[in-house]
Amino acid sequence: MIAHHVLFWLKPETTTAQKSxxxxxxxxxxAIQSITNIHIGTPADISRSVVDTTYTFSLVAxxxxxxxxxxxxxxxxxxxxxxxxxELFEKVIIYDAD
Numbered sequence: 001m002i003a004h005h006v007l008f009w010l011k012p013e014t015t016t017a018q019k020s021x022x023x024x025x026x027x028x029x030x031a032i033q034s035i036t037n038i039h040i041g042t043p044a045d046i047s048r049s050v051v052d053t054t055y056t057f058s059l060v061a062x063x064x065x066x067x068x069x070x071x072x073x074x075x076x077x078x079x080x081x082x083x084x085x086x087e088l089f090e091k092v093i094i095y096d097a098d
């Protein structure tokens with residue numbers, strides 16, 4: 001199993017409408033067949049020194065294997081998401097774990 005965790009920091013000037021569209025774009029990724037499970041979220045209301053709550057959105061997608069992950073990376077739905085929303089990214093960090 002591969003867990004693909006992406007943290008997005010959107011630019012400060014991103015509007016509420018753009019954030020709503022961004023979330024819908026993240027949700028569109030669930031149509032990619034190689035994703036076995038997906039979670040989209042925002043920072044939880046947790047106040048502990050070891051918890052980073054500075055990001056705007058979190059995406060965690062699970063794949064059966066590396067082939068599924070690799071298929072996701074080039075999938076047209078994923079490419080459309082990137083093309084539509086990359087201009088809103090201030091920072092992105094990705095953690096992949098097997």
